[in-house]
Amino acid sequence: MLECEVQVHGAGWAGLAIAKGLVDAGVHVRLVDPAGPLGGASGRALGLALPTHPEHPHRLESGLGTTAAAALVAFIRAGLDVLPGLARVGVDWRASAQEEGELPLALAAAARIGLGATRTAEGYHLHDGGVVDLVALHAALVGPPVHPVAVTAELDVYATGAVALDPFLADKITPVRWQSVRFDGPALAVPMVSQHATVFWTGGRGGGLVAAGARWATPHMEIGEAVPEPEPRVTAMLERLTRQGFPDAGAVTGVQAGIVGESCDGLPIVGPVPGRPRAIVCTGFGIAGLAYALPCARAVVDGILGRPTTGVPAPLRVTRFA
Numbered sequence: 427m428l429e430c431e432v433q434v435h436g437a438g439w440a441g442l443a444i445a446k447g448l449v450d451a452g453v454h455v456r457l458v459d460p461a462g463p464l465g466g467a468s469g470r471a472l473g474l475a476l477p478t479h480p481e482h483p484h485r486l487e488s489g490l491g492t493t494a495a496a497a498l499v500a501f502i503r504a505g506l507d508v509l510p511g512l513a514r515v516g517v518d519w520r521a522s523a524q525e526e527g528e529l530p531l532a533l534a535a536a537a538r539i540g541l542g543a544t545r546t547a548e549g550y551h552l553h554d555g556g557v558v559d560l561v562a563l564h565a566a567l568v569g570p571p572v573h574p575v576a577v578t579a580e581l582d583v584y585a586t587g588a589v590a591l592d593p594f595l596a597d598k599i600t601p602v603r604w605q606s607v608r609f610d611g612p613a614l615a616v617p618m619v620s621q622h623a624t625v626f627w628t629g630g631r632g633g634g635l636v637a638a639g640a641r642w643a644t645p646h647m648e649i650g651e652a653v654p655e656p657e658p659r660v661t662a663m664l665e666r667l668t669r670q671g672f673p674d675a676g677a678v679t680g681v682q683a684g685i686v687g688e689s690c691d692g693l694p695i696v697g698p699v700p701g702r703p704r705a706i707v708c709t710g711f712g713i714a715g716l717a718y719a720l721p722c723a724r725a726v727v728d729g730i731l732g733r734p735t736t737g738v739p740a741p742l743r744v745t746r747f748a
């Protein structure tokens with residue numbers, strides 16, 4: 427016996443946004459998460475909202491082609507327009523020494539794919555994106571109650587982040603541990619991305635500076651790590667990089683870890699599972715949850731409700747695996 431119309435698995439940013447969008451449209455929804463709302467990566471994230479995929483523009487363009495890269499950027503930027511609590515201060519990309527030679531390529535590609543960017547002394551400034559007030563965002567996502575146990579449903583949506591709950595995702599999603607270190611020094615006015623987008627810095631909620639990162643301090647680069655416990659070598663590397671760039675960072679006041687879901691090709695996976703239209707997946711946002719989760723969630727809601735929609739850009743669609 428079916429017990430609800432739509433069951434949404436996962437109460438992170440994606441699942442909360444999908445459940446709320448459906449409930450607001452009058453759909454009978456069950457939202458399921460054994461860890462409760464924001465118990466996964468979304469509850470541990472900083473508020474940095476990138477206006478693009480976390481990759482230099484020329485790399486994005488060479489991977490997807492100019493037209494598809496431009497469509498992806500347009501999709502993300504449209505999502506920023508409705509992202510609650512966003513202060514549009516832009517994002518600074520600070521190039522490491524190894525990235526210096528790429529900067530002219532990055533700026534030329536940014537212009538071709540519709541990303542506003544200006545050269546700075548340390549790299550380039552992306553004009554769009556910025557910092558999200560996570561309290562405001564989370565308040566805007568409050569919807570139906572969260573249940574610990576699943577039931578049978580007419581349609582299941584899997585927004586389970588790093589957990590490949592639907593078997594279709596088993597060979598497509600890998601958990602990657604990211605962690606953050608908080609300092610009590612001055613906050614940054616403009617958030618910053620560095621080290622090939624493996625380190626972010628932004629202001630803390632109650633002031634101070636926060637660094638987040640992964641992917642370089644351990645031999646396995648935190649890939650496959652499913653336990654959200656901080657790794658001391660990553661903490662040490664984040665602290666060292668922060669003190670290099672921000673000598674007045676101050677004392678460490680906290681360390682936290684979370685697990686993000688990275689897809690096999692680095693891009694989100696969104697849409698009905700091939701051959702099983704009653705199972706919809708919406709995951710694989712990696713470290714760019716604020717760029718991707720809400721616009722992808724909206725596309726899922728529009729698709730379920732049969733609203734006219736262009737859906738997600740082709741590189742994010744499940745059909746690329748069909």
Ligand SMILES: Cc1cc2nc3c(=O)[nH]c(=O)nc-3n(C[C@H](O)[C@H](O)[C@H](O)COP(=O)(O)OP(=O)(O)OC[C@H]3O[C@@H](n4cnc5c(N)ncnc54)[C@H](O)[C@@H]3O)c2cc1C
Pocket residue numbers: 435436437438439440441458459460461462463464465466467468469470471472473474475476585586587588589591603604605606626638639682683684685686708709710711712713714715716717719
């Ligand atoms: C330290 C850190 C800093 C970050 N900083 C930023 C940032 O500044 N900007 C940015 O854009 N992104 C950032 N991110 C990335 C961002 O957190 C993720 O991209 C985003 O939260 C993913 O959202 P989600 O809803 O897909 O997944 P999650 O938030 O992980 O939600 C998935 C949910 O599924 C639930 N679940 C698991 N198993 C089951 C099951 N069997 N049944 C039901 N539910 C289940 C989990 O409990 C979880 O609540 C950061 C991540 C970390 C860890």
